[in-house]
Amino acid sequence: MSGSNGNGSYAEFLEAKAQIGGNHGFDPLWMHDDLFDFQVHLVEWALRKGRGAIFADCGLGKTPMQLVWAENVVRKTNRPVLIVAPLAVSAQTVREGTKFGIDVRRSDDGTAMPGIVTTNYERLHLFNPHDFAGTVCDESSAIKAFHGKRREVVTDFMVKQKYRLLATATAAPNDWIELGTSSEALGELNRTDMLSRFFKNDESTKVVTSSAKWVGQNADGRRDPGWRLKGHAVEPFWRWVASWARAMRSPEDLGFDGSRFDLPELTVNEHMIDSVNPAEGMLFNMVAIGLAEQRDEARRTINERCERVASLVNDTGEPAIAWCHLNAEGDLLEKLIPDCVQVAGGDSIEHKEKAVEDFIAGNVRVLVSKPKIFGWGLNLQHCAHMTFFPTHSYEAYYQAVRRCWRFGQERPVTVDIVTTPGGHDVMSNLQRKSDQAAEMFASLVRHMHESETIQRIEYECINMEVPAWMSGRQ
16 A cells, blocks of 8 residues: 555545535644633633534633633634623623633724734724634624624625634524524534525424424514424434534533532512503503514503513612613613613713723612623623513523623522513513423534544644655655
């Protein structure tokens, strides 16, 4: 047997083969001593992958993992790396960098400084992707909307980079098809190719199937045009996702000790509010059925619901978050809670960031805002009480609760859900989506283990000593 295949040595052939399957990275150059064992494992995988996603639950240390990943890319390329984060999280990233001894600079005007640079998604359009060797998307679920402007900006920015990392706690928990957004940003299959390969459109036949097989749900719980996993494609689909993503809700999912990450008790109280004013044309209150009636009921009960929230958070002397969804809710809560600060969508970025910094520092006791503004990425463990007006969006609820109920929280957490009789269906829908999210993660974790076993064997074979008679060395 010859030691050459005509294009180089057998060792070079093996090295080229190592890139098959989407590996575009390199072996770690440096690892921080303070990372937990499971964090080291994930960072090493992400660096060798080059372009991958880490779906790790809140409080498992995505920020230090991102920082160590970025620092390795900086050292490898001698070029800057950009970390893009939700509103107010970039300042938190700088603080985490200081904590871990990693230099991180914040840029608000598009300036690419040496080393690791961080900014908010709202400012990404100011930056030139060619200035950076790699990009990290913190809380990457923020880019999930297929037709959203943010998705297009982020995807277009990342496609020009060799090294890419997505990190989030909730990987499309109630809508598997949204994984296509992450895949596309990483240079894997785009949405159209993913659908044609793994999914079937049953819109015309109206096939009824298990909710666990459906994808493409809207935030209000309605199904988009009937996309579902093909029966024979369930296993290949999850193997494909596991080829570019790693998921964990506890270190135990990766085979590590998870006892250090036990969560404190979570108490969820449901407060039922009846409307004083019946719906138009009605003599008395009827249970709201359907989305339109539920929205009407929510608007008719704004006063009663906000008054109940105020009674729950006023005069406690403890930090609290009052989550809302309507501007009218936020405005009324601001009047009813004297020592609060409200952050609305129309406020300036400067006001939004200062408000959350004041809340974290204890200068403001109660924060009133919407999950879509502050429900992503922030560490608010100093607070152990929140109120919530439920909607059909499981992700909004999950992310909002996990701002406080997360690894690192030392006190029991209380969530007071203030709802109406029509909100009963909303709560049932949230529970169904929670069960579906658990099933999704279980499938991803199982195939992740299988994928890691195969990749570990391949990696060990690729890096084994090649005998002299095979390499041409005599």
